[in-house]
Amino acid sequence: MIDIELVGHEYHYEIENIIKVFEGYIQEAKIRSILRDNLCRAEIYQKEQLIVVKEEEGSLDQKHTKQQLIRTLYHTLCEVTGVKMPWGFLTGIRPTKIVHEMFEHNMPREDIKKRLLEFYDIREDKVELMIKVAEKEKSILEKNQEDEISVYIGIPFCPTRCLYCSFTSYAIDHREKQVEGYLDALEKEIIFGGKYSSNKKIRSIYIGGGTPTALNEDQLERLLMLVNQHFNVKDAEEFTVEAGRPDTITKRKLEILKQYHVNRISINPQTMNEETLVRIGRKHTTEDIVKVFNWAREIGHHNINMDLIVGLPGESPEDVKNTMVKIKELNPDSITVHTMAIKRASRLRESLEEYTLTKAEEIEDMIFITSQGAYDMGMEPYYLYRQKNMLGNFENVGYCKSGKESVYNIEIMEEKETILALGAGAITKVVDPITNRIERIPNVKNVEEYINRIDEMILRKQKGLKDLDNVF
Template structure:
């Protein structure tokens, strides 16, 4: 446990984020300090519980800043002072984070690959440079000097931003939308999963009822928007291919009846679980003109698949991929997760070698994020996470493997509680990137979500804000309250502007 003492609440979230990056998995408890830190300090191990591993005192006083880091016994590990603390919010935040980062680096004896950056979308920084006409080299120097980002992550971040800019050219982001369809059913629930997913063997009788509610929402959304403005369609979950062939055909037919799918630049369907993929389902999807699917092994090591609760074999992955090729799919993505329980760099090397032989058009590499609602988080003592150094090696190996496969990094984002404080990266062959991934991660466009657990994000570029409209997560509630979900959209969606049909 880490005790955080502050005499003001300024930048508390930024302080917490850096502490969590260095001391992954430790709980942080904040306490109020008076102006004089010494008068109000609380001794570690309050109440006879010797649980405190370290304390951090943050004191803003006299126009300056003082940071003091102590171990669990109260011994000072290091101190950092700034005589002058900037009054500007952004400059103040950067000053604080740099001072704290240097202090933590010295105490921990290591640096972080992303330096002081803890945000979800680091590519926004170089993207802003490119949009203003500045160069990739200038963006790199800014990341280096302002945020102390490592050279490898600078190269990754600036390259991703450059590819994003290229891919987004010609997209009318502010006057268009993408459609997300959520299918919240899965064959089984994986150990690390925190999504709104329901095991099919228990919920099979509710699938048709769910689809009827979903069809109703799709039809009503159609009446609210200008369908000619649709850019991409993405069907995720859960596992959409948990639906049988007839159910998938009905769903795609309803979409075709209400939206002109021919104008969409892409349509992706996640066939994430190989044990949910059949030739019949693949043919249904292909017959509706959909070219991009995602078959997600997460790992190609059987022992790990068994641990995380994926009831299929590595051979099932290869069979599903081969089946998709024979049906005619020429744009297949594969998802991997690095840092899974018990996996080493050697295990990841095996996964990358087998994926390389399949030669997918894109590969999305995730660093394991331990989500609060997952079974993994509730059983961490049984599944200890890999070290930051080990996960960083895995990430580097994945990048090298992607380059060997002719894939370039094109989108990137980070999450809380991510292994090694690292990132998720999408790699793709040029021309095979997933536009939807960029649009939703960079918040460049309005996303309309239908289905249980879906969150619509409506972009108001003139006001520089996003309005969120959430659907309930529970399948039962979604079915019973579908009219309420529709009314939420009707009340929140603008009646003109981005969804108004233009002459």
């Protein structure tokens, strides 16, 4: 058990997060984080005996002092455990935000690298990844226009719930009436969104979930017809639909996507190993993945992403090698490599004792295998984020061929553009480009609640979106 005591400050959340990174390396200790006269001090006790203490200077700047407190504690934890983390003391989900801030201050690349290495203690390969991704993102973000938005639409249904999933999603079997009720409510919100965006440029549209292709063919066509009617789809740079699970995809659905101007799709195997697919609750085979991917190419889908997860229960680096060999044969336009995260609301979290989790050293090997595979396919990293409770404290990386970057992924991650979000659990983010202030307007997560309270959800947006008076 870890006992935490704060003295002279109240940064409990931040201190807890950095301690959590060392879970598995230190089980019993008393940890004191102290701020006194701008001096940051960390003490670690075991069996009531002080074993490590460190002190570092803070400053009058509150943000810097908070960082210094975390950094000081991180150094004590490194000394006690003998372990250094690949991302140093960074715990946030958007590491590239730091680099973008440095870009805005016109800091030279070498100075940025030095700061990340020396102050944040980030490992050199991760520093290079951060800067490379931030540079790619910058080239996309610089094209943002005034009064431009992106649109997200959530479909919270899946054929089954995967072992590791914590998203707002419902198994679609025997929910026909609820799905129709959901689409009725979503139609109201789409009509509202169309009015709001009528005098704006839409840069990207993203339909995610859940699994949007869990809808049957008629429902999918109804949804896409609504989107085409109420949003200026043809002028959007990118229109993505997560086709996701191969067991939800038919040739007709792929034709419908093409017919309604969808120009980017995801077909997400997660792994190309049969035993793992069964273990994580997938109802398809690797053969199904290949078949569906080939259908998509034949129908004319020229921008296909594939999601993979490293660290799935029971998988070894050899299994990941096998996955990458098969992915290379398909030759997608982009891949997104996720490191397994033990999410609080997942079935995996509830039954951890039944599974053997992958060790950090093996995760590192797996990440190398996937990155090498991406480079072999002519891809470069363009998108990077992290999650809580990731195995080995690593990262998720999107790789793509030139010109195949997901604009929406970059916009949602870097929060430089307003995103109008529709559907259960969707959170609209209103960005003030001058102050960078972000206001969030959430929809309720529960599908029944969303259906019953759709008018309230629309009213929330009317109050939260500042320039509606120009539209309504």
